[in-house]
Amino acid sequence: MIKAHYWKRIGNFGDMLVPIIIKWLTGKETQWVPKEEKGKLLCVGSEMARGVLQPGDVVWGYGNRDNKPVVPPKGVNFLAFRGKNTRSLVQAETPEVYGDPGILMPLVYPESLEENPKFEVGIIPHHAERHLFSHIKDPRVWVLDVTLPPLEFIKKMWECRAIFTSSLHGCIVAESYGIPVYWFLGQKNESEGFTVKFNDYFSGSGRDHQTPIILKDRSIKEL
DSSP: OOOEEOOOOOOOOOHHHHHHHHHHHHOOOOOETTTTTTSSSOOOOSTTTTOOOOOOOOEEEEBBBBBBBOOOOOTTTEESSSOHHHHHHOOOOOOOOBBOGGGHHHHOOOOOOOOOEEEEEEEEGGGGGGGTTTOOOTTTTEEEESSOOOHHHHHHHHHHHEEEESSSHHOOOHHHHHEEEEEEOOGGGGHHHHOOOOHHHHHHOOOOOOOOOOOOHHHHHTO
């Protein structure tokens, strides 16, 4: 068993990838542990500045959602970061290695994109924003539920010509499969943290700072 910490209060696509990726990479099962546990793996998440780091932890592709300095305890083994932004905040000598583990999903679930996608657009809202799109009935548009089992979710993603998302791992995995992605924010009170973690991922893949589409109530209703 490999001890790992990730958010599991509600089934959420990105966090549900952790045991899948660990099993594919190591052949071992995952044991979820709380953030206070020492010697755990951190590979999907954005809590670097929120007290998650403990002595003996291994950081592999983990990220941050706060523009705050991170002073790690002794004994943390940094292998890679989600992006350059996270690494720049860590007050320690660390490797210049970047990438979110979600980019490995085409290796875990080999690519099987539809030649003729059923949907022109797949909308992937963050789990807190699903209610904003419940009114959409257009047969050309599919609203994906991030609480679905990951393989079922990815198969639905394959049926979409493009993805419109406020879910970070919806963006990461769709791009990894070569599906065009458009990033939006639907809740202003979360926009700062969301902007930080999306741009952290973009920085790790060699892109400059980007700005999302900001949806207001009126534009959401007009979709």
